[in-house]
Amino acid sequence: xxxxxxxxxxxxxxxxxxxxxxxxxxxxxxxxxxxxxxxxxxxxxxxxxxxxxxxxxxxxxxxxxxxxxxxxxxxxxxxxxxxxxxxxxxxxxxxxxxxxxxxxxxxxxxxxxxxxxxxxxxxxxxxxxxxxxxxxxxxxxxxxxxxxxxxxxxxxxxxxxx
Numbered sequence: 001x002x003x004x005x006x007x008x009x010x011x012x013x014x015x016x017x018x019x020x021x022x023x024x025x026x027x028x029x030x031x032x033x034x035x036x037x038x039x040x041x042x043x044x045x046x047x048x049x050x051x052x053x054x055x056x057x058x059x060x061x062x063x064x065x066x067x068x069x070x071x072x073x074x075x076x077x078x079x080x081x082x083x084x085x086x087x088x089x090x091x092x093x094x095x096x097x098x099x100x101x102x103x104x105x106x107x108x109x110x111x112x113x114x115x116x117x118x119x120x121x122x123x124x125x126x127x128x129x130x131x132x133x134x135x136x137x138x139x140x141x142x143x144x145x146x147x148x149x150x151x152x153x154x155x156x157x158x159x160x161x162x
Contacts (some may be wrong), residue, residue: 001033001035001075001141002019002022002026002035002036002038003035003036003037003038004014004016004019004022004037004038004039004040005016005037005038005039005040006010006039006040006085007039007040007041007042007045008041008085008086011040011085011086011089011099013040013085013100013103014100017027017100017104017151018038018103018107018124021104021107021108021134022036022038022107023068023112024134024137025108025111025130025151028130028133029115031076031078032074032076033075033076034075034077034078035067035071035075035076035077035078036077036078036079036080036081036111036114037079037080038080038081038082038083038107039080039081039082039083039086040083040085040103041082041083041084041085042084042085042086043059043084043086043087044085045082046059046060046063046082046084047059047060047083049063052065053065057083059087060084060087061083061084061087061091061106062081062082062083062084062106062109062110063081063082063110064079064080064081064110064111064113065079065080065081065082066078066079066113066114066115066116067079067080067114078111078114078115079114081110081111081113081114082110083103083106083107083110085099085103088102088103088106089102091152094095105131108127108130108131108134109127112127112130138154
């Protein structure tokens with residue numbers, strides 16, 4: 001079962017759009033009928049979760065929590081995707097596309113992490129491939145230019161001078 005929740009009081013999100021997007025991704029990867037949760041949350045919540053689980057005390061755009069195994073009912077359980085709506089809105093404005101496009105990109109990004117894709121180990125390539133395919137299928141909304149997206153997510157760390 002796909003569940004999408006908007007926990008934001010100030011940002012209206014068409015949750016049905018993201019249920020359909022996740023449904024397409026589940027079918028694309030032939031995953032059957034798994035449980036997956038997508039929640040749009042605020043900066044305080046995502047910062048606390050990022051600090052607790054990743055030891056990074058800062059707001060991030062998306063967190064993915066893959067499930068350890070099937071749910072109590074025996075159904076496959078992919079896990080949870082959490083997206084910070086206000087952070088996504090800032091990124092959308094900086095990149096010059098709409099909020100729904102940024103949320104769609106982050107949903108795909110988080111979904112691929114649930115499947116085990118990791119940065120610099122095929123994640124960016126698969127992300128670009130799936131966005132191109134969805135765009136061909138006419139799935140809105142998607143960011144206008146996805147090939148540039150990995151650079152904004154995977155910035156090299158500066159080398160400290162001694």
